Amino acid sequence: MKKFFMFLAVIGVMTVSASIAAAQDGAASAPATEQVAQMSGADLLKGSGEEVPLHQQIKSYFIQGGAGFMSIIILCLIFGLALAIERIIYLSLSKTNTKKLLAEIEKALEDGGIEKAKEVCRNTRGPVASIFYQGLLRYDQGIDTVEKTVVSYGSVQMSLMENNLSWIGLFIAVAPSLGFLGTVIGMVQAFDAIEKAGDISPNIVAGGMKVALITTIAGLIVAMILQVFYNYILSKIDSLTIDMEDASISLVDTLVKYEKKQK
Numbered sequence: 001m002k003k004f005f006m007f008l009a010v011i012g013v014m015t016v017s018a019s020i021a022a023a024q025d026g027a028a029s030a031p032a033t034e035q036v037a038q039m040s041g042a043d044l045l046k047g048s049g050e051e052v053p054l055h056q057q058i059k060s061y062f063i064q065g066g067a068g069f070m071s072i073i074i075l076c077l078i079f080g081l082a083l084a085i086e087r088i089i090y091l092s093l094s095k096t097n098t099k100k101l102l103a104e105i106e107k108a109l110e111d112g113g114i115e116k117a118k119e120v121c122r123n124t125r126g127p128v129a130s131i132f133y134q135g136l137l138r139y140d141q142g143i144d145t146v147e148k149t150v151v152s153y154g155s156v157q158m159s160l161m162e163n164n165l166s167w168i169g170l171f172i173a174v175a176p177s178l179g180f181l182g183t184v185i186g187m188v189q190a191f192d193a194i195e196k197a198g199d200i201s202p203n204i205v206a207g208g209m210k211v212a213l214i215t216t217i218a219g220l221i222v223a224m225i226l227q228v229f230y231n232y233i234l235s236k237i238d239s240l241t242i243d244m245e246d247a248s249i250s251l252v253d254t255l256v257k258y259e260k261k262q263k
Helices: 002-028 030-037 041-046 054-065 067-094 098-122 127-137 143-161 165-197 202-262
Strands: none
Touching: 067 143, 067 165, 067 202, 098 127, 098 202, 127 143, 127 202, 143 202, 165 202
């Protein structure tokens, strides 16, 4: 439930920010927006001696690419970024100082035994502390059982960290596919225009191809942005996984030493 609300919060912040920016831009330059919407990409780049703002160029290309396909591609970007930001926040909060935690557990074992060590794990945030707690719960069943529990629960924590990655991967694949589909449809429309005109005019061909390729460019840009976030998340998961494995081995060693002292 917490993850769901975090995801909704990220979506809400991004939507409100986009709405505010659009409202401010519309209130400040409504006539200019209508003029830009009627201009072609070449007109925007060449201009009439005045430099056209980047966001106005993006608006013009968005309209030329077709509101239908471009809107879906933008939605892929928004939802993909929301999921990526939620994962980054979750993984950042999952980071634990394993050396400090192991030192506290070792001290707790000396002072108050297993129950004291459990309390330390309960009061510590992160998957490493959760794995330690599950292992300490089964200490009375033997070190072998503790080791198996730590390994099994480590797999569970890895699955939790990889949550929603499949959706991000889906958006990475869907965005360029939608772009290519828009390009194919745009080419079909360009050939229809040529057929109706009854002449292969360079202006008709170039204009139709340009508009068709805009959707492909948008899809590829969205996919590249999400791919960067996706790889960054994977690197954080790998780092946390290595920490969990090292800390789990150290916990077992600590419990072995504690068991020998008890004997």
